[in-house]
Amino acid sequence: MERSYALELDRLDPLNQYKKLFYIDDSSVCYLDGNSLGRLPIETIQAVEDLLKNEWGKKIVGGWTDWIDKAQSIGDLVGRSSLGAAPGQTLALDTNTINLYQLAWAAVKSNPSRKKILIDRANFPSDRYAMEGIANDLGMELVYIENEDLRESENEIISNELLSKYLDKDVALVTLQIIQYRSGGLNDYASIEKMVRDNGSLMLWDCSHAIGSVNLQFDKHKIGLAVGCTYKYGNSGPGAPGWLYVSTELQQKLNVPIRGWFGVKNQFAMGPVFERSASIRGFQISTPPIIGLKAVEVGFKMIEAATMELINEKCLKGTDLMIALYDELLKPLGFKLATPRDSTKRCGHIIITHQDGAQIAVALRQLKNVFPDYREPNGIRFSFSPLPTSFVEVYDGFKRLKELAESGDYKTVTVQSSKVT
Numbered sequence: 001m002e003r004s005y006a007l008e009l010d011r012l013d014p015l016n017q018y019k020k021l022f023y024i025d026d027s028s029v030c031y032l033d034g035n036s037l038g039r040l041p042i043e044t045i046q047a048v049e050d051l052l053k054n055e056w057g058k059k060i061v062g063g064w065t066d067w068i069d070k071a072q073s074i075g076d077l078v079g080r081s082s083l084g085a086a087p088g089q090t091l092a093l094d095t096n097t098i099n100l101y102q103l104a105w106a107a108v109k110s111n112p113s114r115k116k117i118l119i120d121r122a123n124f125p126s127d128r129y130a131m132e133g134i135a136n137d138l139g140m141e142l143v144y145i146e147n148e149d150l151r152e153s154e155n156e157i158i159s160n161e162l163l164s165k166y167l168d169k170d171v172a173l174v175t176l177q178i179i180q181y182r183s184g185g186l187n188d189y190a191s192i193e194k195m196v197r198d199n200g201s202l203m204l205w206d207c208s209h210a211i212g213s214v215n216l217q218f219d220k221h222k223i224g225l226a227v228g229c230t231y232k233y234g235n236s237g238p239g240a241p242g243w244l245y246v247s248t249e250l251q252q253k254l255n256v257p258i259r260g261w262f263g264v265k266n267q268f269a270m271g272p273v274f275e276r277s278a279s280i281r282g283f284q285i286s287t288p289p290i291i292g293l294k295a296v297e298v299g300f301k302m303i304e305a306a307t308m309e310l311i312n313e314k315c316l317k318g319t320d321l322m323i324a325l326y327d328e329l330l331k332p333l334g335f336k337l338a339t340p341r342d343s344t345k346r347c348g349h350i351i352i353t354h355q356d357g358a359q360i361a362v363a364l365r366q367l368k369n370v371f372p373d374y375r376e377p378n379g380i381r382f383s384f385s386p387l388p389t390s391f392v393e394v395y396d397g398f399k400r401l402k403e404l405a406e407s408g409d410y411k412t413v414t415v416q417s418s419k420v421t
């Protein structure tokens with residue numbers, strides 16, 4: 001494949017104007033880690049500065065008149081731009097794990113006669129640990145769906161057939177990711193949701209790697225419960241607030257474990273007991289993180305303008321290109337693809353494995369200015385963040401990876417016990 005092919009993909013890309021809206025400090029970097037942390041939109045710098053000076057700085061506590069409902073209004077923006085969700089079902093606040101915990105607890109408490117929680121073995125650590133805690137604390141059984149082996153042709157995907165082996169009438173809750181964080185496999189969330197609900201169980205989705213890449217259609221597919229973050233394809237910044245989604249139908253049936261003053265009907269009545277708000281506000285505990293939400297607003301307005309249809313198309317073209325480059329350049333060198341080739345079963349990232357994966361991932365950054373990340377046991381993850389990434393960036397990155405592997409130069413690098421991989 002010639003470089004001109006990637007340049008032509010960029011020329012034809014309807015979203016090619018977005019890259020220049022991001023702050024890019026070093027144009028020689030091939031940044032292929034946007035599913036870990038997205039790039040900084042230039043507008044965020046000004047928007048946060050304006051908020052600090054003109055809102056917090058000038059209005060001080062008076063700012064709360066405008067800020068008090070921000071978790072809802074920015075939540076609606078997230079829902080509208082990226083989840084296919086009508087207003088009043090999404091809140092932007094807290095972190096992915098806190099939101100997951102709250103909704104999982106609420107879900108199992110709503111179905112007390114059932115004693116099992118299902119989660120897949122390959123799920124993100126936080127999700128597994130949170131469910132382990134809930135199962136222990138509530139005397140439930142945590143059942144793992146066995147899907148962990150990256151080498152399997154299934155690439156961690158939860159097929160209906162696999163799930164049906166575990167789904168019985170004692171299951172209160174199933175929690176899965178829409179995109180597997182490691183393999184990049186895309187689960188058929190619409191049919192899994194239906195299967196789980198038909199079993200009388202609740203389904204809770206972690207959408208961390210799906211939001212801003214998969215064109216999610218929550219209302220259409222009657223999705224009940226979901227959480228996700230904003231700092232990946234949402235480009236909202238390190239540690240930016242996450243979001244939770246509860247369908248209108250489930251809002252009356254569930255109660256979160258922590259009762260806070262933001263969740264009541266009449267917040268400033270400062271009443272003696274907790275009278276839960278009937279709206280999505282009943283799922284909010286605390287004061288919304290206003291500075292972080294400003295960055296979320298910029299990130300998701302960009303997604304709204306670009307549209308999820310085009311974003312999703314571009315993600316698939318990006319991972320198509322990665323797989324074509326893998327076939328041509330990397331497969332002959334002993335790398336293995338551990339992401340589905342089928343474009344209906346993946347979206348914004350791929351993972352390739354190599355026995356020296358950890359060292360290669362470090363050397364790519366140190367010697368070649370290419371940013372992937374590394375996931376145990378031996379996977380190098382590459383993502384195509386649809387707004388700031390160009391096709392030629394992928395082409396150059398993969399060429400540099402081939403050179404690195406062929407030359408063996410990566411062997412000169414030591415994998416230090418870095419805190420972050």
Ligand SMILES: Cc1ncc(COP(=O)(O)O)c(C=O)c1O
Nearest residue numbers: 095096097124126181206208229
């Ligand atoms: C799939 C998935 N779930 C959960 C998390 C944890 O998110 P947080 O640290 O915001 O709780 C991450 C973080 O990257 C993730 O990728």
